[in-house]
Amino acid sequence: MLDADKFLRSLFDAALAAADPARCLGPFLPAPPKPPGRTIVVGAGKAAATMARAVEQAWPEDAPLSGVVVTRYGHGVPCRRITVREASHPVPDAAGAAAAAEILQAVQGLSAQDLVLCLISGGGSALLALPAEGLSLADKKAVNQALLASGATIAEMNCLRKHLSAIKGGRLAMAAAPAKVVALLISDVPGDDPAVIASGPTVADPTSFADARAVLEKYRITPPPGVTTHLQRGMDETAKPGDPRLAGVQNIMVATPQMALEAAAQAARAAGIAPLILGDALEGEARELGIVMAGIARQVRRHGQPLPAPCVLLSGGETTVTIRKQPPDAPKGRGGRNSEFLLSLAVKLEGEAGIHALACDTDGIDGSEDNAGAILHPDSIAQAAAKGVNAKAALAANNGYGFFQAAGGLVQTGPTLTNVNDFRAILVLPDTGAAPY
Structure with a gap:
């Protein structure tokens, strides 16, 4: 049975390998x-x-x-x-x-x-x-x-x-x-x-x-x-x-980001999961993209469109985060655009079963934190809530890092020594195939 964590990390690793200078630079030297x-x-x-x-x-x-x-x-x-x-x-x-x-x-x-x-x-x-x-x-x-x-x-x-x-x-x-x-x-x-x-x-x-x-x-x-x-x-x-x-x-x-996505798609096929590359240049507010991606993932799970589950939705690009003003005594939010994207995705999905996701910066640093990004599971909201962290409040405070620290989903790679922008993978499983994680 598919292990969602290992599968998503394997795709990220394949994307990083495709952008490793030791592998990609030599053929282009004059x-x-x-x-x-x-x-x-x-x-x-x-x-x-x-x-x-x-x-x-x-x-x-x-x-x-x-x-x-x-x-x-x-x-x-x-x-x-x-x-x-x-x-x-x-x-x-x-x-x-x-x-x-x-x-x-x-x-x-x-x-x-x-x-x-x-x-x-x-x-x-x-x-x-x-x-x-x-x-x-x-x-x-x-x-x-x-x-x-x-x-x-x-x-x-x-x-x-x-x-x-x-x-x-x-x-x-x-x-x-x-x-x-x-x-x-x-x-x-x-x-x-x-x-x-x-x-x-x-x-x-x-x-x-x-x-x-x-x-x-x-x-x-x-x-x-x-x-x-x-x-x-x-x-x-x-x-x-x-x-x-x-x-x-x-x-x-x-x-390029497209090369990294293609490498991840190949790794997904090797694992028996159909990939769909949605784009290598997606932009806009991270939280807005999270809402859009939640809609696409639900369409796959409920209607088998644009392809049936099990599948993985891959995308790259660079979103932006607009820091919201908070009361002077409010704790400062932490996190980069990938954790914000995933937190928005989580809030919109509301713990829907069978949908797991990874979003990481390929340089290994999401914003200015010590994580590359995070992994989201159907129970992430519940896991964070059990430690006193509310998902909607965290999103309002731009506190994606704090949410995934509580939920246990931070991905920490250290510097990867390359950089082909953000990497996102959303794994959608059929109703009868929810994987352990």
């Missing part, structure tokens, strides 16, 4: 340049260090190789020829600013015979925290924190980040010209747009200063005075399509 050309490796993101290690393992020992990458604290791995720096995510810090400056310096003064290998993955935007001229790191941090609490999409956040940066929005590639630039990307964004991943340091940017100002207006964010002045002045635009300095840049996707 050949080393001919002497006297050098190879300079730079990069940023939660997978930057493991990507750098994969390059080192595949690169000829007699070919010159050096460089520097920056990753999140706790996500570093030992490298021999490439320097690994660590910095703060999602709120940038001085270490990130220093690492970004070091990366920018590493690509200065190169020739057309040289190769710049850029290793870009999710989280790179906050890690490449080099403010534009006239701005301070405190300015960037204030805007970033406001964006994270606003419900803004990742594309909106990155539009603003590019226009407050000295390295994003194609600026890194412009600085490397005339060297050949090959960027290898692991996508953590809906739609896999390379201009959005880590705010596109090697990609032309179609957005403008006016677009950045519009994001602040939309979410009613009042930035520090220096940011307002910088955006209104509108000097030093990001790289635009057609810029000759980007003519030789190659941006290559080596791992």
Whole structure:
């Protein structure tokens, strides 16, 4: 009989394996340049260090190789020829600013015979925290924190980040010209747009200063005075399509959310459960997506549509969480978008039998907590209630972590050293096939 916990975790593991840099990066590496050309490796993101290690393992020992990458604290791995720096995510810090400056310096003064290998993955935007001229790191941090609490999409956040940066929005590639630039990307964004991943340091940017100002207006964010002045002045635009300095840049996707979902679907078939991929780029409020997914799961269980149970509904993408205002004396809610999605799903399902779900961030960290996400069972609401945690009250307080801590469903993997966005799997069992867990 199917063990729901083991089955759901096996799908998540299959998704992570598909996005492991050691597995997916090698086939896309270019050949080393001919002497006297050098190879300079730079990069940023939660997978930057493991990507750098994969390059080192595949690169000829007699070919010159050096460089520097920056990753999140706790996500570093030992490298021999490439320097690994660590910095703060999602709120940038001085270490990130220093690492970004070091990366920018590493690509200065190169020739057309040289190769710049850029290793870009999710989280790179906050890690490449080099403010534009006239701005301070405190300015960037204030805007970033406001964006994270606003419900803004990742594309909106990155539009603003590019226009407050000295390295994003194609600026890194412009600085490397005339060297050949090959960027290898692991996508953590809906739609896999390379201009959005880590705010596109090697990609032309179609957005403008006016677009950045519009994001602040939309979410009613009042930035520090220096940011307002910088955006209104509108000097030093990001790289635009057609810029000759980007003519030789190659941006290559080596791992995507869709690849991870397909790997999970294959694992489900191997276990005898039919998979249905609902989408790799689902966005919107996490709690609203939970309501929608509850409706789809019920349709499967009650009517066998769009396919009969047993089956598993797979999806990826990146939802958002808008922090609700609470009374001053109320406990602070904890948790990220995956726990919020699952808690909303739980409230809507009301303990309906035969429906189990997992939702996790593939980087191993849901928001800023110590869990990747959680697993939901039909009795999760009852388990939490037995410990004094009400599901609806927890959802109102954005306290998904607290709910699943009480219900016993937290999934803790530690840093996975990759990142292809969120992974969701909803297992729907027929009336006669409820599994133990």
